[in-house]
Amino acid sequence: MLDLALRGGKNPVTLAGISERQDISLSYLEQLFSRLRRHELVESVRGPGGGYYLAKTLGNISVADIIRAVDEPIDSTHCGGKENCHDEHRCLTHDLWMGLNAHIYDYLDNVTLATLVAKQDECKEKVMQDRRTPKMTLAA
Secondary structure, eight states, X not given: OHHHHHHOSSSOBOHHHXXXXXXXXXXXXXXXXXHHHHTTSEEEEOSTTOEEEESXXXXXXXXXXXXXXXXXXXXXXXXXXXSOXXXXXXXTTHHHHHHHHHXXXXXXXXXXXXXXXXXXXXXXXXXXXXXXXXXXXXXX
């Protein structure tokens, strides 16, 4: 999604392009983007020149939205949150790990694609500044 956010705009982005740039299997991306489309996070354009683009603005798509859409939950518990950790009973630390899960999702709900794109832009700016900084040479 970050690749799409960075390259998106007026032209759709192909999954083949994302696959190549990010070294992710095309068939896996097809599965993920099918789920993202069902959750209305992306839209697709068919045919020549087709591909995907974001269905919402960068600031309206959180990392947690993406994780929920692709059904890849973040879970710190041993039982998957089902409370059958230890012989069909909750383990002693179940609430601790469930609390951690809640904090992780709270954090990821507040990290949007806009945040991540801004960080990428900031990193590019630093790289550009580093390249422009003249190197000092020692006089003999």
